[in-house]
Amino acid sequence: MLFYLIRRIIYAIPIALAVGFVCFMLVQIAPGDPINAIVPADAPGDVVEQVRRDYGLDKPLPVQFGIWLSKVVQGDLGRSLATGRSVWSDLSGAIQNTLMLAVAASLIGFTLGCVLGGLAGTFRGSFIDRAAVSVAVAGVSVPHYWLGMVLVVIFSVQLNWLPAMGAGPGGSGDWAWDWEHVKHLVLPAVTLAVIPMGIVTRTVRGIIAEIMNQEFVTALRGKGLTRGGIFLHVVKNAAPNALAVMGLQLGYLMGGSILVETVFSWPGTGLLLNNAIFQRDLPVLQGTILVLAMFFVALNLAVDLVQTALDPRIKRA
Amino acid sequence: MRLRRFLMTACLAALPLVAAAPAAQAQGTIRIGMTAADIPLTNGQPDQGFEGNRFTGIPLFDSLTMWDLSSADRPSTVIPGLATEWRVDPNDRTRWIFTLRRGVRFHDGSEFNADAVVWNVRKVLDREAPHFDPRQVGVTATRMPTLRRAEKIDDYTVALITSEPDSLLPINLTNLFMASPAQWDRHRAASPNAEAAWGAFAREPSGTGPFRVTRFVPRERLEMARFDGYWGEKARAERIVLLPIPEANARTAALLSNQVDWIEAPSPDAMPQLRQRGMVITSNAQPHVWPWQPCFVGDSPLRDVRVRRALNLAIDREAMRTLLGGMMAIPVGTVPRGHPWFGNPSFNIRTDKAEARRLLAEAGYGPNRPLTLRVQISASGSGQMQPLSMNEFLQQDLKEVGVNVEFDVIEWNALFTNWRNGCQHASARGAHATNVSFAAMDPFFAMVRFWDSKMAPPVSNNWGHFNDPRFDAMIAEARNAFEPAERDAALARLHAAGVDEALFIWIAHDVAPRAMSPRIRGYVQPQSWFVDLRLPYIQ
Numbered sequence: 001m002l003f004y005l006i007r008r009i010i011y012a013i014p015i016a017l018a019v020g021f022v023c024f025m026l027v028q029i030a031p032g033d034p035i036n037a038i039v040p041a042d043a044p045g046d047v048v049e050q051v052r053r054d055y056g057l058d059k060p061l062p063v064q065f066g067i068w069l070s071k072v073v074q075g076d077l078g079r080s081l082a083t084g085r086s087v088w089s090d091l092s093g094a095i096q097n098t099l100m101l102a103v104a105a106s107l108i109g110f111t112l113g114c115v116l117g118g119l120a121g122t123f124r125g126s127f128i129d130r131a132a133v134s135v136a137v138a139g140v141s142v143p144h145y146w147l148g149m150v151l152v153v154i155f156s157v158q159l160n161w162l163p164a165m166g167a168g169p170g171g172s173g174d175w176a177w178d179w180e181h182v183k184h185l186v187l188p189a190v191t192l193a194v195i196p197m198g199i200v201t202r203t204v205r206g207i208i209a210e211i212m213n214q215e216f217v218t219a220l221r222g223k224g225l226t227r228g229g230i231f232l233h234v235v236k237n238a239a240p241n242a243l244a245v246m247g248l249q250l251g252y253l254m255g256g257s258i259l260v261e262t263v264f265s266w267p268g269t270g271l272l273l274n275n276a277i278f279q280r281d282l283p284v285l286q287g288t289i290l291v292l293a294m295f296f297v298a299l300n301l302a303v304d305l306v307q308t309a310l311d312p313r314i315k316r317a
Numbered sequence: 318m319r320l321r322r323f324l325m326t327a328c329l330a331a332l333p334l335v336a337a338a339p340a341a342q343a344q345g346t347i348r349i350g351m352t353a354a355d356i357p358l359t360n361g362q363p364d365q366g367f368e369g370n371r372f373t374g375i376p377l378f379d380s381l382t383m384w385d386l387s388s389a390d391r392p393s394t395v396i397p398g399l400a401t402e403w404r405v406d407p408n409d410r411t412r413w414i415f416t417l418r419r420g421v422r423f424h425d426g427s428e429f430n431a432d433a434v435v436w437n438v439r440k441v442l443d444r445e446a447p448h449f450d451p452r453q454v455g456v457t458a459t460r461m462p463t464l465r466r467a468e469k470i471d472d473y474t475v476a477l478i479t480s481e482p483d484s485l486l487p488i489n490l491t492n493l494f495m496a497s498p499a500q501w502d503r504h505r506a507a508s509p510n511a512e513a514a515w516g517a518f519a520r521e522p523s524g525t526g527p528f529r530v531t532r533f534v535p536r537e538r539l540e541m542a543r544f545d546g547y548w549g550e551k552a553r554a555e556r557i558v559l560l561p562i563p564e565a566n567a568r569t570a571a572l573l574s575n576q577v578d579w580i581e582a583p584s585p586d587a588m589p590q591l592r593q594r595g596m597v598i599t600s601n602a603q604p605h606v607w608p609w610q611p612c613f614v615g616d617s618p619l620r621d622v623r624v625r626r627a628l629n630l631a632i633d634r635e636a637m638r639t640l641l642g643g644m645m646a647i648p649v650g651t652v653p654r655g656h657p658w659f660g661n662p663s664f665n666i667r668t669d670k671a672e673a674r675r676l677l678a679e680a681g682y683g684p685n686r687p688l689t690l691r692v693q694i695s696a697s698g699s700g701q702m703q704p705l706s707m708n709e710f711l712q713q714d715l716k717e718v719g720v721n722v723e724f725d726v727i728e729w730n731a732l733f734t735n736w737r738n739g740c741q742h743a744s745a746r747g748a749h750a751t752n753v754s755f756a757a758m759d760p761f762f763a764m765v766r767f768w769d770s771k772m773a774p775p776v777s778n779n780w781g782h783f784n785d786p787r788f789d790a791m792i793a794e795a796r797n798a799f800e801p802a803e804r805d806a807a808l809a810r811l812h813a814a815g816v817d818e819a820l821f822i823w824i825a826h827d828v829a830p831r832a833m834s835p836r837i838r839g840y841v842q843p844q845s846w847f848v849d850l851r852l853p854y855i856q
Contacts, residue, residue: 031727031730032728032734033733038364039455039456040459043737045737051455079512082355083355084358084515093536152566160574163574164573165562165570166560166571166576170534173534263564274354
């Protein structure tokens with residue numbers, strides 16, 4: 001297990017390098033100029049060139065990438081071109097906000113997905129199954145930014161029950177777990193939960209239905225086990241696969257939803273990335289994507305380890 | 318049935334919790350939803366274009382000269398700020414003498430004087446200065462291209478030196494905000510380098526403006542409180558809270574759900590709903606031009622003044638105004654009629670499709686030889702109004718006079734970058750015009766940078782490579798006219814000539830729509846990019 005862990009961590013190094021390089025090159029290939037984050041469009045050419053030199057943006061691309069990489073290995077993600085602030089200071093706050101949103105959305109999405117999927121799989125072909133599948137299909141089909149806007153119109157604009165935007169009455173800096181703050185989380189979390197809810201519902205339904213048809217379930221039933229007892233066996237068999245899907249979904253949620261965070265002005269990684277893309281703020285883009293990629297790798301590793309723990313048949317050589 | 322009753326009871330019991338009214342706001346706090354995606358820089362030289370100057374420039378810092386933002390009825394003009402008077406040295410027209418206001422203090426309590434002015438000029442122009450900040454150069458040097466250095470004459474008099482005689486300097490200086498040297502020194506003492514000191518200064522800035530920063534949450538909010546030691550008329554609101562909400566629908570929802578009291582640039586679609594819910598929509602003529610800028614070289618059909626005039630005459634601007642829900646002004650040039658720089662052009666910009674067809678026919682275009690134009694536009698972007706729907710409208714409108722318009726739609730940042738490259742550059746991809754909106758607050762930005770042959774790329778924004786010695790001479794004349802009336806007359810001649818040559822296809826002027834709660838009183842929307850935040854208050 002230890003060797004497996006070390007090997008997986010070593011595998012993360014080329015992934016990090018590749019992510020950093022691809023991100024760097026994509027920004028360079030895209031039309032536009034990172035200098036626009038620092039100087040206005042009407043800046044005279046000599047000022048533009050001077051600022052370009054001041055920021056090292058006139059250096060050859062490999063040199064720029066090398067400088068960035070050497071700083072990253074020392075734990076320095078650099079400074080935002082647009083704001084001058086440390087990338088890590090902005091990113092750490094954004095990660096906390098997105099983590100909060102992702103966990104809330106996961107709790108809603110995974111709970112509903114497991115319940116609906118479990119019911120649908122157990123009562124396959126029934127009205128419950130059809131209803132659950134309809135909800136799941138709607139969940140993965142409805143554009144979540146559209147759903148977010150509709151929820152805002154209903155619950156914020158019309159009913160005035162929940163806030164339309166932001167991460168707390170005083171911003172995320174003074175977050176507290178009371179209703180005044182938590183109500184800011186409700187609409188974005190529900191919006192973000194819809195897709196994972198749909199995916200988990202369909203996954204769990206398929207797994208449960210397949211397990212329910214297996215001979216050992218018939219045997220358990222024949223031995224006179226109660227429905228609850230059979231259910232526990234089915235859940236135990238379904239858990240590893242369902243967990244793998246949920247782990248991936250949590251990873252996607254952690255990546256932050258650019259659209260949902262923009263609709264709700266939620267100051268997470270999605271909004272940070274969105275602004276960085278429009279401003280060609282290269283250090284913020286590279287730093288954010290690198291950290292999120294590493295998070296994704298770590299999450300996958302954690303899921304693999306939990307899967308092994310749950311199902312000893314899965315060997316990690 | 319019992320379950321249903323239980324659920325109903327639970328829902329009803331939960332209603333008061335969910336429907337709890339928003340927390341009561343402190344009296345006199347105005348919450349503003351900006352279009353910016355982040356808080357504009359608070360180091361004394363804001364980014365985010367003029368929205369930055371509007372919200373973290375003018376309210377926190379003052380400049381030597383300032384805009385008069387007190388009236389909605391007349392064009393905003395330059396008035397004394399931290400300088401009470403100024404004149405050019407009669408023996409050396411590159412030397413301006415500024416007399417400073419006495420008794421002014423920064424938010425940190427230190428005194429504003431000539432040393433502070435010299436320090437603030439050096440922060441962007443003197444690379445040897447310990448507090449030089451390359452970050453601030455881009456947004457400052459750009460806006461005062463001839464300023465070279467400052468010299469202290471006595472505690473309340475400074476000389477500002479320009480590279481060439483430049484009568485426009487007092488207007489340019491509205492963009493040089495005075496930050497507190499004492500506050501920066503304090504931060505420098507606790508920081509490893511000047512860059513870090515400026516970072517710390519941005520978190521705890523100190524200027525002489527009517528508001529001081531009380532709380533700064535990066536990317537989320539900036540809270541400002543009234544500065545009771547302000548040298549001029551004090552602000553009426555106790556606090557201002559700035560919130561970056563870049564998405565237009567989110568801004569509208571925030572206003573309608575009482576999370577903010579004022580939003581910038583509501584989308585035209587939301588206007589009826591905002592009005593229906595009792596919100597106040599404000600707008601006024603703004604020096605914000607939304608044009609097509611022609612290419613004057615190569616095989617561009619816009620080299621021909623008849624074609625440029627025809628396009629100006631073919632546009633039904635009233636219909637476009639209807640499309641935008643009334644949120645545009647109809648242009649007759651870069652500045653409106655009645656402006657000191659408007660002049661007396663002979664070409665009258667209006668809608669006259671018959672005359673447009675005649676001019677096109679005279680230029681050799683007609684049913685047998687239709688004119689095809691390629692225009693580079695963006696799908697969105699700061700200050701770009703509604704670029705897609707407006708350009709599609711133009712495409713349809715110009716078709717009526719036999720002009721086929723093709724669009725090269727690119728992303729806003731790329732359009733900006735291409736603007737500096739010029740129409741002969743590969744990035745223009747053969748475009749005959751570009752659609753970048755611009756501010757026309759001062760003569761350099763309104764006219765000089767487009768019509769001076771020396772301003773061709775890569776120097777500045779003469780994207781179309783316009784080159785006419787008559788215009789160069791008129792610009793030189795304006796720069797050397799040091800009496801305000803004489804300078805305005807020279808600029809009026811320049812503007813009139815530009816209209817006569819139809820150097821832009823003038824399509825719309827933005828009117829800076831804002832929506833605000835009816836509880837806001839005292840607000841004045843001047844004919845400017847800026848507003849005086851000292852005036853509004855919450856009832």
